[in-house]
Amino acid sequence: MALRRVGETEEMKVDPAKGIYVEMEGIMEVRYCEYDDYEAEDFFHFQKVNSHIPDDFCHKDREEQRQNIFFCLVCNCDLKSIIPLRDHVMGAKHIRKALEKKRQVLGLLADPQNKPKVKKQKPPKGRVNVSLTLEARLRDMDDPVLGLNAITEYRNGDGRRDPPWYTCSQEGCKSAWGNSDDMLNHVKNHKHQRNFLKLIYPEDPRIDSLNKNELIEKALTYATDHNCLLAEDRDYDSIQSQKDPALYKKLSTRPQDWSEDKERLGVTNTNCIPIGPRKRAASPPLFDEASWRSTPFLTDTQLVQESIADHQEGVGSVRQQVARFKGSTGDQEYMACQDSISFYRELFEIELQEIPRNGTQADRDLLLADQALLKDLRELEKELAHKGEREVMEVKQINNSLAQLEQEMELYSSEPGQRAYTTYKERLSVLSDELNTFNPEQEGYRAKKVEFKTRMSVLWRSFEARSESDVVVESVHTPPATGSEPRPRKTSAQRRQEDRVLYTGLFKAEVVELVAGEVKARVRGYSDDQMKNITIKIVQEKIMNAEIEAHKELSWDTFRFTDSVRGRIRNWLEIYLKAKYGQTS
Numbered sequence: 001m002a003l004r005r006v007g008e009t010e011e012m013k014v015d016p017a018k019g020i021y022v023e024m025e026g027i028m029e030v031r032y033c034e035y036d037d038y039e040a041e042d043f044f045h046f047q048k049v050n051s052h053i054p055d056d057f058c059h060k061d062r063e064e065q066r067q068n069i070f071f072c073l074v075c076n077c078d079l080k081s082i083i084p085l086r087d088h089v090m091g092a093k094h095i096r097k098a099l100e101k102k103r104q105v106l107g108l109l110a111d112p113q114n115k116p117k118v119k120k121q122k123p124p125k126g127r128v129n130v131s132l133t134l135e136a137r138l139r140d141m142d143d144p145v146l147g148l149n150a151i152t153e154y155r156n157g158d159g160r161r162d163p164p165w166y167t168c169s170q171e172g173c174k175s176a177w178g179n180s181d182d183m184l185n186h187v188k189n190h191k192h193q194r195n196f197l198k199l200i201y202p203e204d205p206r207i208d209s210l211n212k213n214e215l216i217e218k219a220l221t222y223a224t225d226h227n228c229l230l231a232e233d234r235d236y237d238s239i240q241s242q243k244d245p246a247l248y249k250k251l252s253t254r255p256q257d258w259s260e261d262k263e264r265l266g267v268t269n270t271n272c273i274p275i276g277p278r279k280r281a282a283s284p285p286l287f288d289e290a291s292w293r294s295t296p297f298l299t300d301t302q303l304v305q306e307s308i309a310d311h312q313e314g315v316g317s318v319r320q321q322v323a324r325f326k327g328s329t330g331d332q333e334y335m336a337c338q339d340s341i342s343f344y345r346e347l348f349e350i351e352l353q354e355i356p357r358n359g360t361q362a363d364r365d366l367l368l369a370d371q372a373l374l375k376d377l378r379e380l381e382k383e384l385a386h387k388g389e390r391e392v393m394e395v396k397q398i399n400n401s402l403a404q405l406e407q408e409m410e411l412y413s414s415e416p417g418q419r420a421y422t423t424y425k426e427r428l429s430v431l432s433d434e435l436n437t438f439n440p441e442q443e444g445y446r447a448k449k450v451e452f453k454t455r456m457s458v459l460w461r462s463f464e465a466r467s468e469s470d471v472v473v474e475s476v477h478t479p480p481a482t483g484s485e486p487r488p489r490k491t492s493a494q495r496r497q498e499d500r501v502l503y504t505g506l507f508k509a510e511v512v513e514l515v516a517g518e519v520k521a522r523v524r525g526y527s528d529d530q531m532k533n534i535t536i537k538i539v540q541e542k543i544m545n546a547e548i549e550a551h552k553e554l555s556w557d558t559f560r561f562t563d564s565v566r567g568r569i570r571n572w573l574e575i576y577l578k579a580k581y582g583q584t585s
């Protein structure tokens, strides 16, 4: 099998953003698990037909019997969610193993002629005098040198003896930088020329496809036309000059392998770079054969730095996942967060075992980074647990307050204007507000909220009734009401009718919610309007009529949509919908 040459690998680079997770067969597979069995599909084929993997691809089904997972054949591990998958394929350890596999398959190991090349080094320079300025060097040659206005020269204050440094801010030049020799090579280079021509002719799409010689040709034409080809004709004054010693220091102490991309990605280890979330899309191609073939394994500083950055980004994504989490302990979202945390914890723990303790500086960097990230993960786990409990706590608290008020209501009697009345009304208002701002994410708690609201309405109603009643209830808070005008009393039939309206209304509201949900989940092939009609019909004809009928001899304030009523109706619905609409899971 022939090796692709660099440049031809373009479309095959691993890039999850483009849906490319593997470069070839035999690296990973998708496993469609059912009970204890599974069917596997090679990921290389899978990604060809699935340009986008839905977020819930790995979610378990309701009965938890079926689940899709990704299995990494080279690392021998499974990944149960898309986020860990993305991070996994971009992780240094996986890339190393995938590359080993690739080498085997491509026969690189068997073919000494294709032995990994030594990392491309800049050719050793002759004795170049870097204290010469760019201008001084340029004045020595007639060449098409364009875009000098994008160049900035940095001097160390007025210190003339310190060599100048340069940057190129021309669009597309990726903040090329270096000493005068580096910058001379840069401005003569066809890439700089291409970027210059693109700025001059923004509408001309051909510039992108010009080869090196064509570019030099075009640059030459431009320079001739604009009379700046000869050394003496160039506008050297357009080179900007910077004399800030701080900037000079920053530039002159930059690590040799600094690049704009790396800085943006947080890969280089200079102290001016904030470590933070990085944009994966801008990541340098990690699966470029040429560069990887020559990259030594984990001890290489750059690889380690990239690995650390990957880990940090991974933990960053977990952090976001936990921040977005709104469910409660044990639900699907919770488990997904927990999975991500476990994934990284395992990854770091395995890596920590592999790092030699008396290794290089890079090893020590990785060790420290992994330890710090493990600590972060522990914090995230705590935060997750805490958030998971939040709704439970809220539900408990509201329930307690309601129970307290309900109990006191038994003893309450007062009239508007009296202290007990005012206090009680205040407490009811506070709890009502609290209940209104309680917006649980969990389905079970949404039902709870409806229950709470029912109880709240009952409380308000009793409160109003008792506040205008002339019934005297012994209470430490309230002396018997005296001297007030007797209010018109409602007949018991009127009260009963009011109760009926209130309680059946509340009951129905919850039945509608329940039925609508079940219909949506179980009935297929109907429009939204049709489903609405089905819901209304079921609620009225199949449920409410029967429930009301069964209750009409009893006191209406006991007509409540309790958990057991919910369960009973839900069970009936399941059977009914299955029989009638034939689709159920």
Ligand SMILES: [Zn+2]
Pocket: 072, 073, 074, 075, 076, 088, 093, 094, 097
């Ligand atoms: Zn792997």
Ligand SMILES: [Zn+2]
Pocket: 150, 168, 169, 170, 173, 176, 186, 187, 192, 195
């Ligand atoms: Zn440039």
